[in-house]
Amino acid sequence: MSVEQNQMRQEDVIPLIVSQLAEYGYAQLAQVVAEQTHTSVSIKPSSRLSELLFIAREESVEIEPTDPSKLHPSSFSSSSASMMDEDDDTEAGTKLTRLNLDTDPKLTTPGPAPNLSTVCTTTHKEAVTCTTFSKDGRYAASGSADASLKIVDVNKMKLVNDDAHPVIRTLYDHSSPVTDVDFHPNGLVLAASSDTVVKLYDLSRPSVKRSFRYLQDSHPVSSVSFHPSGDFLLVGSEAETVRIFDVKTLQCFTPRAFSGPASSNSAAATVDTTTSAAGTASSQQQQQGPHRAGINHIEYAPTGSVFITASQDGSIKVWDAISGKVVRTIEHAHSGKGVTTATISKNGKYILSGGLDSVGKLWDLGSGKMIHGFQGAVQQNEKQSVVFSYNEDFVFSSDESNNTIVCWDSRTATLLRRYTGHQALIRSISASPVENALVSCGDDNRLRYWCTPSALAESRS
Template sequence: MYWFTCEILCYFSQLFYDGHQSLAVNLSNLVKAKPACPPSDRLFKVVSMGLKVEQETSGQKKELKAENVAPGAGIDLEFETDVQTISPEAAQYETCYVTAHKGPCRVGAFHNNGQLIATGSEDSSIKILDIERMLAKSATPVQILAQETPQQQMENHPVIRTLYDHSAEVMTLAFHPVHQILVSGSRDYSVKFFEFSKPSVKKAYKSIQEAAEVRCLGFHPSGDYILVGTQHPTLRLYDCNTFQCFVSANPADQHKGPLTAVHYSPNARTYVSASKDGDIKVWDAVSNKCVNTFSKAHDGSEVCSVVFSRNSKYVLSSGKDSLVKLWEMSTSRCLIAYTGAGTTGKQQHRTQAVFNHTEDYGKLH
């Protein structure tokens, strides 16, 4: 039975390798293939070796005994039966702290240093929280917390800033990679820059008025530029010092639907964008030109998120086809499609796919 499973997995891997991702994913879902099938040309090599042996033994019996096959002359599909797959143990995530906005929380963003997190709400407010304080509060017994003075409670409270300057739902947040600046985008068509080093600051020091609802933001690794994606298909790039706006000189470079996600590569050479039109676009970060397009990246479904790996060689995407895909930038190939999220029915809401802290796993939420 395992031999049959290995053979099927070889078929799926070959389909992925040959670029037939849609067919491979559909077949994998049909038979509930486990584990996931990475792209591989192993089946092609097996068939090639078989044809070579058949030609060399022309005129002899077609059924060859295993002992008559020279070592290394072929690949046994049962070779992996005794191999134990070693993979890192999945991490367990537990709730350590809960805070609340007056309305539903729509977005969250971590600072690059891992010490702060910001949340944005439908009630138009933004909160910045200290992660160490959250962990400390969750580890402190309730009896000790009850004995704290009002001054101590204020000093130890995880919420260090609450910002109010939007008039509608906050849809996206991004921390500046260098300075103590938080940027937000909202349904009120504005992008706002908050300098949060001073506790008394509640309002933005700079606001950019856009032509449509702001859906996504992405900082250049240096912090000198920021990408802004809106309900309008045109992707915008702003200089964070002069606030001058730049767009591609070629209108054909742009998406055909609202933007859903943008992300700079850590090496700052490229950035990617995703859209409701179903495409993922790769852009040159210097010329601001589109250099590649993954058309119908999720079989024509809306692409919900895109994010680079730390080495800038891969992109992880999620779509409303309930799949998470890992793309290799050098070959523009989908290396693997992670299935299973759509087993309970058609996806209705947007999802975000991200790498975990070690990049051993991808998470969908």
């Protein structure tokens, strides 16, 4: 083949390669190839990913999408967000309640803990490191140190018989332990992180066990969280900075945390009482600045208007999801120890956090002041979960000294019950978003599903 013929072929093929990369969602790579080869091609945003994320295919699939109307951006508009901030104790059309200490009855004696028991277990080859429920509670996912992911059907776990096979998908596309998982709001896409990579899996295709897209970070990733609209993905890593990815274009944004002198609002955040007057300005500047160590946990609030980060530097930060500015910092949240987890209540009024000081804590988000602590579970060496129950009546965590799940009353911080079953350290707990049920996992290589007899009876009927 002559040099001229080879050049002609490249001129024909390269534009085709660039256009196909763009079509299949690799717009950034397509742009790089086009620039390096001096190819003039119009790169349009990928339509394929939006199909994967928002449109249910006509073919028969094992995992069905949630109600598409819930995914429309208007569902998360300012009017929807303001509705979530009302002091109404119930959410319209559901049995869910939410924590509101301003209006909730003052309890002298807390109610009984939910009667949870293990009704199903599944196993990985190595320790199970993370787990989560889908937004509608129909599925759960687990990630393991063996680099695999499992998707389980919650209703099949409730059947508890030999004919039911709750694991409906096992995914293999990681080369290192999985560190976190999160379902897209439509239930059709799963994000999973390991080492410096976040991979997206299309769950609507039963035969596909590999990811269809991945995000590359410069540091090992510890936590991921989808925006309630599904348009963005938060990534927290061993770096001090937050990453926000547009899931359609894969464009990455890094919020500029510090934007000038601290305001009076930020100055109201909790600071160490030993801080001297001379260091006040520096402390206030820290409160609006980025973290000073890696991020252990990152999560959008239910409304999507803010997100929260928990850091190894001992602080908790609440960020405005639009401007990228820090609106609240709680320094020395857990006696200066690393903060391992933090979440915002449904009404946006409270923060629930866990850290390596063995005390879970409930905070007033507006003032940054601690309301009460949940004591009685040892957490000194390993990152573990602290989570609300589906209706925020209870708080669950784990005790690394005896491998039990611990339950407290969320309003009084009274320790109510311990649940036994795991034979080694419990790495992660996730609460169902629709009922009193949990999934937990740990170093005994098992994922356990816990629920109440009433939930079992309702499912079987």
